[in-house]
Amino acid sequence: SPHPAQLTWKLDTPDRAYEHFTPPFLLATTKLYQRIRNTQLRLIPQDDLLPVEISRYDKKIVLEALHNCIAHQDYARNARVVVIEQGNRLVFENEGEFFEGEPMDYLEGNRVPLRYRNPFLSQAMTELNMIDTMGYGIHDMYSRQASRCFPMPDYENSKARAVRLTIHGGVINPGYYRVLFQNRELSLGDILALDRIQKKIPLSNKILTRLKSAGLISEKGESYNFASAEKNKAYGIVGSDQGYSLEEQLVIDYLMEFRQASRSEIDKLLFDKLTDTMTAKQKRHKTGNLLSKLRQQGVIMNKGSRGQPVWMLSEQDSDNNRKEV
Known part of the structure; x- marks a missing residue:
């Protein structure tokens, strides 16, 4: 067939490796997930004796991202779905622009897609509980990553007519991690704003002022930083x-x-x-x-x-x- 149905895992580190997976995708996605080096991290609050163990990647987030790639891939473009493992992050790539709206339209979990590029495939995956067709997937990925105090997923539009999603499996800025760990009631909107600060993405003055008033960030010159570690308990990773x-x-x-x-x-x-x-x-x-x-x-x-x-x-x-x- 001129339309390949294939998943590829690529380890993009000095230890380079790769593997291709073919249907049935119900089994292939699990096999691909098992190739990912999902090491355990143990989080220890400074004043506690018992560590909290957490995996580098949340399995549900990884499979949600992978299943979305399969469901929304434009198979007429003769391309694979690719998962690239880069040390402490995963990059998912699939051909075909976002079919119904933009990724951020689904962040609050309120938008319901009206149509799908591959309706029969999407319906079959729904019946196998691989995806939902109510638009909750992106919201759930962001919420689960926020609960782990890890950086938010990143959707990129660097390649025309393709979707590229990065899932982080480690700390970018310790200040961000500390602020989220100490403020569990933060809204998803505030967490996204804090995430933009650690990634040095501009924010409006209104949002910056709100975060500063809440004691979550401090201002130094023309830049903003997270509340100092002295104002929060120190946390470590083992x-x-x-x-x-x-x-x-x-x-x-x-x-x-x-x-x-x-x-x-x-x-x-x-x-x-x-x-x-x-x-x-x-x-x-x-x-x-x-x-x-x-x-x-x-x-x-x-x-x-x-x-x-x-x-x-x-x-x-x-x-x-x-x-x-």
């Missing part, structure tokens, strides 16, 4: 039995994705995530202490010299981070 701060987890995630990093690359990764009350010298000192701690714990190692370090995950920790769940 990957084994040891406690990692959010900043340490950022370094681990970066090394998982890019395999290695120089000191200047790690400085660039962390500097804008650290509180603005610190000077550049203090931030550099804190970053140095962070790297020393991870090295002493056996999490990372320096493959370079003292003057020109090249940081990598230790072999044992790298294997632990690749463990599937």
Whole structure:
């Protein structure tokens, strides 16, 4: 047939791998999900003794995104549905522009689609409980990601007549995570606004003023940052039995994705995530202490010299981070 029905999983890291999946998609989507390196994270509030375990990706979010790709793919364009795994995020790509409205039209869960590109396929998937036809899917994905205090999904329009969705499986900015963890009653609209701040996407002055009045962000010059860690309890993420701060987890995630990093690359990764009350010298000192701690714990190692370090995950920790769940 000139119209391929195929799913492709691609691991876009230094450990490169891929696999193709063919119908029946009822089984193929589960097989593809099992290829994703969905490691366990354990969240530990500073004043608590018992950790809360959470997977890097929510299975329901992943399958909802994948099933949407299958249901809405334009099969006449002779293309695959592709899932790209990039360290701490997943990218879903399917051919065919959004068929009924735009993604954000469905964010509140109030819009009902009037038509589908593939009506018979959509009906069959509905009867198998793979999708719903009432427009709740996008709302549920955003809500579930918000409950995990992770970054919001991103829809992109970088490619004509195609849909590209990114699901984040890690922390972008520790301040965002802390604010959401401490303010569980935030509306989805406010969470989306905070997400735009961490991704450096412009917001209206009205929204910025509301967030600032609520004590969720602070203003410094022409930029806005999340309420300082001193105003919130500190939270850490652990990957084994040891406690990692959010900043340490950022370094681990970066090394998982890019395999290695120089000191200047790690400085660039962390500097804008650290509180603005610190000077550049203090931030550099804190970053140095962070790297020393991870090295002493056996999490990372320096493959370079003292003057020109090249940081990598230790072999044992790298294997632990690749463990599937």
